[in-house]
Each structure stands twice: as structure tokens, then as C-alpha cells.
Amino acid sequence: MYYIGLDLGGTAVKGGIVDESGKIxxxxxxxxxxxxGATAVLEDMARFSLxxxxxxxxxxxxxxxxxxxxxxxVDGETAKVIFxxxxxxxxxxxxxxxxxxxxxxxxxSNDANCAALGEYLFGAAKGYKNSVFVTLGTxxxxxxxxxxxxxxxxxxxxxxxxHTVIVAGGEQCACGRKGCYEAYxxxxxxxxxxxxAAKLNPESALSDISESEINGRTAFDLAKRGDKxxxxxxxxxxxxxxxxxxxxxxxxxxxxxxxxxxxxxxxxYLLAPLRAFVDKYSxxxxxxxxxxxxxxxxxxxxxxxxxxxxxxxxxxxx
Amino acid sequence: MYYIGLDLGGTAVKGGIVDESGKIxxxxxxxxxxxxGATAVLEDMARFSLxxxxxxxxxxxxxxxxxxxxxxxVDGETAKVIFxxxxxxxxxxxxxxxxxxxxxxxxxSNDANCAALGEYLFGAAKGYKNSVFVTLGTxxxxxxxxxxxxxxxxxxxxxxxxHTVIVAGGEQCACGRKGCYEAYxxxxxxxxxxxxAAKLNPESALSDISESEINGRTAFDLAKRGDKxxxxxxxxxxxxxxxxxxxxxxxxxxxxxxxxxxxxxxxxYLLAPLRAFVDKYSxxxxxxxxxxxxxxxxxxxxxxxxxxxxxxxxxxxx
Numbered sequence: 001m002y003y004i005g006l007d008l009g010g011t012a013v014k015g016g017i018v019d020e021s022g023k024i025x026x027x028x029x030x031x032x033x034x035x036x037g038a039t040a041v042l043e044d045m046a047r048f049s050l051x052x053x054x055x056x057x058x059x060x061x062x063x064x065x066x067x068x069x070x071x072x073x074v075d076g077e078t079a080k081v082i083f084x085x086x087x088x089x090x091x092x093x094x095x096x097x098x099x100x101x102x103x104x105x106x107x108x109s110n111d112a113n114c115a116a117l118g119e120y121l122f123g124a125a126k127g128y129k130n131s132v133f134v135t136l137g138t139x140x141x142x143x144x145x146x147x148x149x150x151x152x153x154x155x156x157x158x159x160x161x162x163h164t165v166i167v168a169g170g171e172q173c174a175c176g177r178k179g180c181y182e183a184y185x186x187x188x189x190x191x192x193x194x195x196x197a198a199k200l201n202p203e204s205a206l207s208d209i210s211e212s213e214i215n216g217r218t219a220f221d222l223a224k225r226g227d228k229x230x231x232x233x234x235x236x237x238x239x240x241x242x243x244x245x246x247x248x249x250x251x252x253x254x255x256x257x258x259x260x261x262x263x264x265x266x267x268x269y270l271l272a273p274l275r276a277f278v279d280k281y282s283x284x285x286x287x288x289x290x291x292x293x294x295x296x297x298x299x300x301x302x303x304x305x306x307x308x309x310x311x312x313x314x315x316x317x318x
Numbered sequence: 319m320y321y322i323g324l325d326l327g328g329t330a331v332k333g334g335i336v337d338e339s340g341k342i343x344x345x346x347x348x349x350x351x352x353x354x355g356a357t358a359v360l361e362d363m364a365r366f367s368l369x370x371x372x373x374x375x376x377x378x379x380x381x382x383x384x385x386x387x388x389x390x391x392v393d394g395e396t397a398k399v400i401f402x403x404x405x406x407x408x409x410x411x412x413x414x415x416x417x418x419x420x421x422x423x424x425x426x427s428n429d430a431n432c433a434a435l436g437e438y439l440f441g442a443a444k445g446y447k448n449s450v451f452v453t454l455g456t457x458x459x460x461x462x463x464x465x466x467x468x469x470x471x472x473x474x475x476x477x478x479x480x481h482t483v484i485v486a487g488g489e490q491c492a493c494g495r496k497g498c499y500e501a502y503x504x505x506x507x508x509x510x511x512x513x514x515a516a517k518l519n520p521e522s523a524l525s526d527i528s529e530s531e532i533n534g535r536t537a538f539d540l541a542k543r544g545d546k547x548x549x550x551x552x553x554x555x556x557x558x559x560x561x562x563x564x565x566x567x568x569x570x571x572x573x574x575x576x577x578x579x580x581x582x583x584x585x586x587y588l589l590a591p592l593r594a595f596v597d598k599y600s601x602x603x604x605x606x607x608x609x610x611x612x613x614x615x616x617x618x619x620x621x622x623x624x625x626x627x628x629x630x631x632x633x634x635x636x
Contacts, residue, residue: 073606082602153571155571157602165484184486239486250482251569284475289475
């Protein structure tokens with residue numbers, strides 16, 4: 001059997017046909033016509049799914065279903081998008097519209113949840129029935145696997161680990177709270193921290209870079225070249241990522257935590273100090289089971305493969 | 319059938335026989351002979367269990383099993399206490415010793431986990447398959463029910479919600495981290511906050527109370543009488559409790575959160591502002607399912623009834 005995975009974003013829908021080993025055998029993308037409304041987007045996605053099947057040379061009978069990774073809050077049981085501000089969607093019934101057109105079963109979850117499931121079934125968390133995936137990108141997202149099953153929170157409205165406060169009253173977060181993990185550990189937060197350090201440290205190479213050119217790699221690049229101010233930014237940033245990871249350890253005690261998103265490209269330079277931080281501060285120290293920290297493996301394909309994993313997980317259960 | 323519930327503490331073991339409705343029909347307690355070592359304590363607990371049965375007039379055939387609520391980290395699968403600093407226990411096999419003496423099945427979990435299960439099966443969380451119990455006492459403990467089952471984290475080493483940081487780098491916590499929820503939301507923390515305010519506000523009635531007499535009720539009592547400094551302490555304290563509750567909502571999105579422990583005696587004076595805080599700051603606001611906040615109902619019996627609930631839950635599963 002094959003699975004269709006659709007990664008629904010605000011500007012494009014990426015889609016692919018994924019085989020039982022998690023390999024994408026065909027992929028393509030379409031624009032997301034957000035301004036045409038939810039029904040139009042869903043109809044586009046349904047037709048796009050049929051196209052993927054046709055172009056890959058498969059028969060519809062070989063497709064087990066369509067999995068969709070959506071932004072925002074998604075109720076996995078009903079496949080409804082409860083709330084997705086990027087798309088301006090409220091309580092959108094994805095399953096009914098798309099099943100009617102394709103005749104296929106349709107599953108839906110939050111994109112970070114899908115990525116966690118993809119890593120568990122097909123990636124670096126394979127074999128770890130208790131795992132957490134954390135993506136450090138524009139925001140901070142996460143997905144949680146408990147006892148081999150995706151944990152989405154009641155009605156799919158949990159697992160929003162980017163919106164747990166680690167500095168009460170701290171930096172403003174887009175969600176309305178102050179001090180969320182996302183406001184300290186995202187690439188966006190790192191860029192803010194880097195710009196602030198550039199202003200405060202005129203002797204640093206950070207201040208030689210124009211503000212508009214500072215990105216999520218700037219501080220890491222200069223830290224590796226020995227710039228003290230950049231190193232201080234990176235060390236502080238990594239400790240803040242670590243605080244959130246230890247919170248996850250003390251809450252879920254997974255066997256493994258995988259780090260994804262743009263920042264994860266730093267590899268061991270990021271992971272080694274994170275491991276030391278988590279080992280040092282996790283509750284009960286060496287008296288409790290240790291937690292592995294590693295990079296996510298699905299990279300750019302995480303969206304499609306993760307969405308396809310929703311279908312794979314459903315079939316496995318039956 | 320009846321269940322034995324044992325609440326294992328550092329100074330005493332409280333025990334009782336609990337019926338299928340969660341009512342204690344007989345209870346008693348013994349001293350915890352910590353200095354005699356783990357085996358001696360377990361043998362005492364086994365004999366104590368047999369005594370409870372005899373004194374209650376029941377036959378052993380009417381007892382479904384023994385449930386134990388232990389401090390520290392407990393692996394619910396194996397019933398082993400992994401780590402309990404108060405008792406100086408490391409990897410103590412509770413089940414083998416106690417089953418050998420009593421001939422009864424033995425179950426074990428962390429005391430706060432037991433309380434959560436007790437509230438779900440017999441208390442204020444009855445009917446809510448997704449619930450969280452938070453105890454605000456000397457420390458902050460918690461228990462999590464997901465889909466009608468106790469969630470203890472992998473190997474029982476999770477659900478340590480008192481040890482999730484809400485103020486990174488903040489107040490020192492006994493666990494080794496700085497800024498844990500426990501270091502801000504426990505009664506111990508409130509007392510520290512009250513003492514600090516007493517020193518800073520000589521015009522407040524707080525400063526008329528000798529430092530040694532300040533307890534977890536002082537700030538609440540004076541706030542209710544209109545003392546401004548005391549009110550500021552209480553408002554800040556409640557907002558810090560709220561930060562942790564919103565973190566729990568965004569992580570688990572339970573249907574209900576129950577507040578137990580000494581601080582919960584403040585009732586609506588505490589609960590009403592907590593509800594407002596949680597409604598205001600939870601992710602996606604009114605777009606996501608709302609979460610009830612209420613007082614735990616088992617009060618002083620939580621330890622015994624919660625431990626007995628471990629047995630009840632096990633039977634229900636079979």
C-alpha cells in the first residue's frame with residue numbers, strides 16, 4: 001500500500017506519495033488559494049491528491065488514504081481544523097469535503113504532530129515508543145509520542161509545547177502570553193537575541209553585519225570563529241532551549257527527543273551542549289532513565305512523510 | 319471487593335480499607351521505620367495490611383489488592399521505587415516483598431499520581447477522562463489522567479510538573495534547577511514571598527507578625543481584610559500558579575484541573591482568579607475547548623483513597 005501525505009501551508013500545499021518504508025516515490029506542490037476560502041482549498045487538495053496518484057502511475061486501490069498536516073489546532077479524531085490563524089480557518093471539516101471527492105479515508109493533525117509521528121514510524125525515533133519531536137524554526141512546535149501513539153491532547157488542543165512559559169512575564173509571544181518557550185528558543189528569538197548583542201558589543205564582529213542581514217546562523221557562525229559576544233549569545237540560547245527540553249523530560253520522560261527545524265542544522269555544535277544540559281538538570285539525575293537527544297532525520301520531507309505517517313498509523317492500529 | 323490503600327510517608331504509613339465506591343471503611347496508621355531499611359519498612363507495611371483486613375472484619379478473599387502511594391519516582395509497571403530521597407530508597411522492589419507476605423497483588427505509584435487517579439475514579443474528576451491534579455503544599459506535585467488512564471511518563475519518571483521551570487534562572491529549587499514551578503507555587507514559596515513582603519512593607523499588617531509565625535494562610539487572611547501588601551503577594555502568587563496551569567493546559571488540554579494541597583483550602587478566593595487567568599492565557603483562547611478549574615475533593619483521605627484507586631484501576635482494565 002501507499003499513503004498520500006499533504007503538507008498544508010499558508011502559501012503552498014506540498015504533497016507526495018509515500019511507500020510503506022516512508023520513502024517518497026513522487027511529489028509535487030500547488031499554491032494554497034487562502035483567499036478563495038476553506039472549501040476551495042480543500043477541493044484543490046482533493047484534486048491534487050488524485051493527480052499525484054495519476055502521475056505516479058499507481059491505481060487508487062493501492063492508496064490507503066490521505067494524511068494532512070495542518071497548521072494550528074486540529075482535532076485528530078474528527079479531522080477538523082479547530083483554529084488556524086494563518087489560513088483564517090475555524091472549525092473546518094477537512095474529512096467530509098476531501099473524502100467526497102477522492103473516495104479515500106482522510107486523516108488530519110497538526111504539522112508538528114505529523115512530523116513527530118513521521119520520525120517515530122520512519123525516522124530517527126523509530127523503535128522509541130516514547131519520543132518527543134521539537135522543531136526550532138520561525139516558531140517552536142512539537143509533537144509527542146506516548147506508548148507508540150501520537151498524543152495530541154484532548155480534542156487535539158494540547159502538545160503546544162512552544163506555548164509553555166519558561167520565563168513568566170518575559171518576552172511577548174504571538175499567542176498573547178509573555179515568556180513562552182517559542183519566544184526564547186525559536187530562530188526568530190535567536191535573531192532578536194543576536195541583534196541585541198550586536199548593538200551592545202561594538203567590538204564584536206556581530207556589529208559589522210547590517211541588522212537586516214542577521215539571521216539564525218549569524219551567531220553560530222561567528223561563535224565558531226571565536227567571537228566572544230556571538231559565543232555568549234549561542235551559549236545563552238542553547239541553555240534556553242535546554243530549559244524547555246528539561247521541562248519536557250520531567251513531564252514526559254521520553255526515551256528520545258529529536259530536534260528539527262532550521263536551527264537543527266547546527267548539528268553536534270548544538271546537540272552536544274544540549275545533552276549535557278539535559279543530563280545535568282533533569283529530575284532525579286542519574287537515578288532516573290536517561291533521555292537521548294538527537295537531530296530529526298526527515299528534514300525537508302518531514303511535512304509530506306509526517307502527514308503520510310498519519311495514514312500508516314491508522315492502518316497499523318486496525 | 320475491597321481495596322487496601324497505603325500512603326507511604328517519611329514518618330508514617332497511613333492505611334485503609336476502601337470499598338468500590340471509594341469510601342474508607344476502616345483506617346489506621348503505623349510509624350515508618352526508615353532507619354531500619356527498606357525491607358523492614360515493607361515487611362511492616364505487609365503486616366499492617368493484614369491487620370487492617372483483620373480489624374475491619376473482612377476476609378482476605380474480599381480484598382482485590384494493595385495499592386501504595388510512595389514519595390519520589392516510582393515505576394508503576396514493576397512497582398519499584400526508583401528513587402525516593404526522603405526514604406533513602408533506590409530501586410526498591412515493593413511488590414515482591416509485600417506479595418510474598420500477604421499473598422495479594424501489589425501496585426505502586428507516586429503519591430501525587432495516586433491522588434490524581436483517586437479524584438478520577440472516586441472524586442471531583444469523576445467522568446473526566448482527561449484530567450490533571452495539582453497539589454499545592456510543601457512542594458508542588460501533580461498527576462495526569464489521559465484517556466482514562468494514569469500517565470506516569472516512561473518508566474514512571476515523568477509527570478513531575480512541580481519541576482518544570484516557569485522562571486528560567488529564578489529561585490533555587492531543591493531538585494537542583496532554578497525557577498521550578500514548585501519554587502513559586504508551593505506553600506513554602508508563598509511563605510517566602512510573604513516574609514519578603516513583610517520586610518519591604520513596614521506599613522502593612524504583614525510586618526506586625528513575627529517571621530516565625532508567618533504561614534501559608536497569612537497573606538490570604540490579611541488580603542481578605544484589605545491589606546494592600548498582602549493583596550499584592552496573593553495576586554502575584556495566584557498569577558504564578560496560573561502560569562503553571564496554563565502550561566499544563568497547553569500541554570495536555572485536560573477537561574478539568576483539580577487543585578489540592580493546603581493552599582486549596584482558600585476555595586473560591588483562589589479558584590475564581592485562577593479560572594480567569596487560565597481562560598485569558600490558554601492557547602487559542604475561546605477557539606479551543608475550555609478547561610474547568612476546581613478544588614480536589616478527597617482532602618485528607620486522598621493518600622489512602624488514591625492508593626486504593628491503583629487497585630481499582632487495575633481491576634477495571636482486566
